[in-house]
Amino acid sequence: MPVLKGKELRIVGFLCNWCSYGGADTAGVGRFNQPTDLRIIRVPCSGRIDPLFIMKTLMNGADGVLVSGCHPRDCHYAEGNFYARRRLEVLHRFLPILGFEPGRFEYTWVSASEGQRWQQVVTRFTEQIHKLGPAPKIAGPEASATLRQMEAVL
Amino acid sequence: MKIGVFVCHCGSNIEGTVDTAAVAAAAREFPGVAFATDTMYTCSEPGQEEIVNAIKEHQLDGVVVASCTPRMHEQTFRRTVERAGLNRYLFEMANIREHVSWIGKDREANTNKATDLVRMAASKLLHNRPLLSKQFDINKRVLIIGGGVAGIQAALDCAEGGLEVVLVEKTTTIGGKMAKLDKTFPTVDCSCCILGPRMVDVAQHPNITLYAYSEIEEVSGYVGNFDVKVKKKATYVDWDKCTGCGICMTKCPSKKATDYFNEGIGKTTAINIPFPQAIPKKAKIDADFCMKLQKGKCGICAKVCPSGCIDFTQQDEFVTEKVGAIVAATGFDLFDWTVYGEYGGGRYPDVITSLQYERMLSASGPTGGHIKRPSDGKEPKNVVFIQCVGSRDKSVGRPYCTGFCCMYTAKQAILTKDHLPESQTYVFYMDIRATGKNYDEFTRRAMEEYNAKYIRGRVSMIYPKGDSLLVRGADTLMGTQVEVDADLVVLAVGAEAAAGAAGLAEKLRISYDSYGFYMEGHPKLKPVETNTAGVYLAGSCQGPKDIPSSVAQGSAAASKVLGLFSKDKLASDPQVSVVDIKRCIGCGKCMKTCPFGAIKEIDFRGMKKAEVIETVCQGCGICTSTCPQGAAQLQHFTDNQILSEVNALCQF
Numbered sequence: 001m002p003v004l005k006g007k008e009l010r011i012v013g014f015l016c017n018w019c020s021y022g023g024a025d026t027a028g029v030g031r032f033n034q035p036t037d038l039r040i041i042r043v044p045c046s047g048r049i050d051p052l053f054i055m056k057t058l059m060n061g062a063d064g065v066l067v068s069g070c071h072p073r074d075c076h077y078a079e080g081n082f083y084a085r086r087r088l089e090v091l092h093r094f095l096p097i098l099g100f101e102p103g104r105f106e107y108t109w110v111s112a113s114e115g116q117r118w119q120q121v122v123t124r125f126t127e128q129i130h131k132l133g134p135a136p137k138i139a140g141p142e143a144s145a146t147l148r149q150m151e152a153v154l
Numbered sequence: 155m156k157i158g159v160f161v162c163h164c165g166s167n168i169e170g171t172v173d174t175a176a177v178a179a180a181a182r183e184f185p186g187v188a189f190a191t192d193t194m195y196t197c198s199e200p201g202q203e204e205i206v207n208a209i210k211e212h213q214l215d216g217v218v219v220a221s222c223t224p225r226m227h228e229q230t231f232r233r234t235v236e237r238a239g240l241n242r243y244l245f246e247m248a249n250i251r252e253h254v255s256w257i258g259k260d261r262e263a264n265t266n267k268a269t270d271l272v273r274m275a276a277s278k279l280l281h282n283r284p285l286l287s288k289q290f291d292i293n294k295r296v297l298i299i300g301g302g303v304a305g306i307q308a309a310l311d312c313a314e315g316g317l318e319v320v321l322v323e324k325t326t327t328i329g330g331k332m333a334k335l336d337k338t339f340p341t342v343d344c345s346c347c348i349l350g351p352r353m354v355d356v357a358q359h360p361n362i363t364l365y366a367y368s369e370i371e372e373v374s375g376y377v378g379n380f381d382v383k384v385k386k387k388a389t390y391v392d393w394d395k396c397t398g399c400g401i402c403m404t405k406c407p408s409k410k411a412t413d414y415f416n417e418g419i420g421k422t423t424a425i426n427i428p429f430p431q432a433i434p435k436k437a438k439i440d441a442d443f444c445m446k447l448q449k450g451k452c453g454i455c456a457k458v459c460p461s462g463c464i465d466f467t468q469q470d471e472f473v474t475e476k477v478g479a480i481v482a483a484t485g486f487d488l489f490d491w492t493v494y495g496e497y498g499g500g501r502y503p504d505v506i507t508s509l510q511y512e513r514m515l516s517a518s519g520p521t522g523g524h525i526k527r528p529s530d531g532k533e534p535k536n537v538v539f540i541q542c543v544g545s546r547d548k549s550v551g552r553p554y555c556t557g558f559c560c561m562y563t564a565k566q567a568i569l570t571k572d573h574l575p576e577s578q579t580y581v582f583y584m585d586i587r588a589t590g591k592n593y594d595e596f597t598r599r600a601m602e603e604y605n606a607k608y609i610r611g612r613v614s615m616i617y618p619k620g621d622s623l624l625v626r627g628a629d630t631l632m633g634t635q636v637e638v639d640a641d642l643v644v645l646a647v648g649a650e651a652a653a654g655a656a657g658l659a660e661k662l663r664i665s666y667d668s669y670g671f672y673m674e675g676h677p678k679l680k681p682v683e684t685n686t687a688g689v690y691l692a693g694s695c696q697g698p699k700d701i702p703s704s705v706a707q708g709s710a711a712a713s714k715v716l717g718l719f720s721k722d723k724l725a726s727d728p729q730v731s732v733v734d735i736k737r738c739i740g741c742g743k744c745m746k747t748c749p750f751g752a753i754k755e756i757d758f759r760g761m762k763k764a765e766v767i768e769t770v771c772q773g774c775g776i777c778t779s780t781c782p783q784g785a786a787q788l789q790h791f792t793d794n795q796i797l798s799e800v801n802a803l804c805q806f
Contacts, residue, residue: 008266078749
């Protein structure tokens with residue numbers, strides 16, 4: 001569905017199954033109210049998240065991308081979030097070079113017991129994205145050529 | 155693909171804030187969707203039948219259920235579609251309860267979001283492929299970490315069930331906190347008389363290997379096939395020869411060693427056996443206090459030992475055990491009450507913890523079962539108990555209730571009167587929480603038969619007055635201030651996660667909550683499982699528990715292990731990585747990043763290639779995001795599947 005005009009922006013989340021997805025579940029079970037913009041994609045581990053997923057999401061028109069995994073040293077797969085941390089930190093610094101506002105992407109750590117923390121993370125990130133407003137869209141007659149070019153760079 | 159979509163009302167849980175009929179109607183327009191409906195309770199028997207019938211009637215070859223979290227019911231519905239003849243991986247779930255209906259009340263936004271989540275699930279499903287699991291062999295041995303009452307129970311139950319058990323205990327004796335107790339509530343039964351025989355059973359059971367004074371160094375492997383490296387810490391005593399006669403203790407000249415077993419009440423010798431019923435009953439040298447190890451001279455114990463077992467050169471030793479399942483039963487530690495300045499912060503010797511008091515009450519304790527003030531050795535007359543020290547107090551980061559302090563305080567009040575008939579006890583409490591069988595009756599007995607004076611309120615200050623202590627607090631029922639002249643103050647300290655619990659959790663790859671207690675698989679339905687297959691929990695490591703609950707959980711963990719081992723082979727999870735040999739360039743990056751060593755190098759017509767060992771792969775997908783060629787793909791979470799979800803969302 002298109003985003004609700006004037007109400008919502010398109011925010012995509014990539015969450016690891018064991019900690020953060022569970023944390024989002026815990027927030028739901030605890031009825032911790034949250035903004036409705038975020039759509040969550042479940043992956044087994046934050047280490048599964050290819051930075052290209054985030055790039056493609058932003059290029060396809062998302063206004064914000066949030067990644068969340070297990071706290072460092074508490075990874076279900078022992079070290080997946082360490083890989084994630086390195087990759088995502090590099091990506092974060094790389095975003096302005098590609099012409100994306102770095103504030104549109106964030107990564108964080110939320111454990112399965114931290115429902116309330118998840119509520120705070122979502123609320124704060126959603127507010128941050130609303131402050132930035134809708135992301136500039138790649139549009140116009142050159143749009144598809146530009147997108148192809150960007151894909152080639154990636 | 156012909157997809158069927160089932161949007162669950164979950165009673166009013168979802169339907170209350172999501173228009174499920176509208177979601178189903180929207181879903182009918184999605185690519186590949188051949189059938190969509192909303193159902194009252196999809197997980198119920200008629201709900202599942204509806205799915206089975208729809209698969210048959212509409213020749214569906216993929217199913218999306220939009221309901222609760224997949225962490226709850228994914229398995230349930232996978233079995234359902236399997237019943238209808240579909241592969242269980244041709245199924246996807248959209249979480250429209252925990253992630254939608256329960257976190258907001260805006261029906262329009264919720265319906266919109268739920269529709270999006272169904273669209274994502276359906277578009278991922280278009281890329282799903284049938285997956286089949288493989289069988290693998292398992293090692294039917296179990297490792298139990300922690301020799302407290304929960305660990306002992308789990309060890310004995312597993313051993314009785316015919317399993318080989320490896321029990322690892324951090325200290326020199328099993329028994330845990332329970333071995334330190336004098337009596338137990340609500341029966342006032344002798345703690346060591348109940349536990350002692352169980353400890354002996356552990357020592358004598360042919361199926362149990364006990365490693366005392368040992369710790370877990372490293373854990374690798376997976377359910378059915380764990381490799382565990384155990385560190386046997388140096389005791390400077392050859393335990394194969396030590397008979398536990400105790401002559402060394404009588405002759406050791408270093409008599410100022412910290413007595414950990416007696417919670418620091420009194421001192422012990424540098425070489426010591428913690429208590430008479432210790433299992434194993436072996437001596438250990440406390441290196442910090444041993445003159446021979448510190449200064450190089452003494453060695454009296456080596457001279458007097460009749461079996462010649464003293465070895466000052468002993469080093470830590472490592473052994474590797476192969477097991478198929480692990481039970482964590484690492485217990486709890488006591489809250490460090492010295493952060494409370496109002497109770498003296500540790501400055502007054504006559505303010506002690508409940509466990510120190512317990513050692514004082516015990517006939518095998520440092521005072522021989524006589525209640526004596528630590529300051530001057532006199533018998534106290536007025537004994538004040540303060541409850542909730544490190545429980546239900548946000549200001550010290552312990553907002554939870556430990557749960558058993560109310561009961562042991564009542565027990566200690568009763569025992570005080572038994573030991574000292576002339577004494578008077580006072581208990582400062584917040585609420586009495588006595589919610590077990592015969593528990594409330596027991597606290598009543600403390601008040602009515604043993605005349606313990608219960609004062610509802612907190613203590614604001616303790617300060618010395620002459621050779622006694624003045625305890626000032628509030629009586630919130632009377633609305634007055636109270637002052638009690640106390641000879642001895644006992645603090646009912648709460649439980650906190652054991653020191654080192656987080657470190658062990660990292661080795662076991664299990665989660666812990668913000669207080670450090672281990673997370674169970676599900677708070678209601680999986681109280682002993684963890685999210686790591688083959689790792690189970692027993693006792694207070696999962697949350698503070700009294701003895702009956704710890705024993706019950708020990709038995710429950712044992713029955714889970716016995717259930718797991720009732721099969722000769724386990725089915726592997728097919729959500730593993732697969733390397734496309736045509737794309738693989740043999741760079742070896744995946745082998746380096748795999749945390750489980752599940753990728754091996756193979757030779758393919760003279761070329762170096764990577765291959766995944768299916769039964770070892772745990773399905774994290776790190777290799778998939780590492781592979782520069784996209785050759786390694788985690789099944790069920792391939793690049794195409796994840797990107798199809800992205801595309802479903804970001805096309806507007």
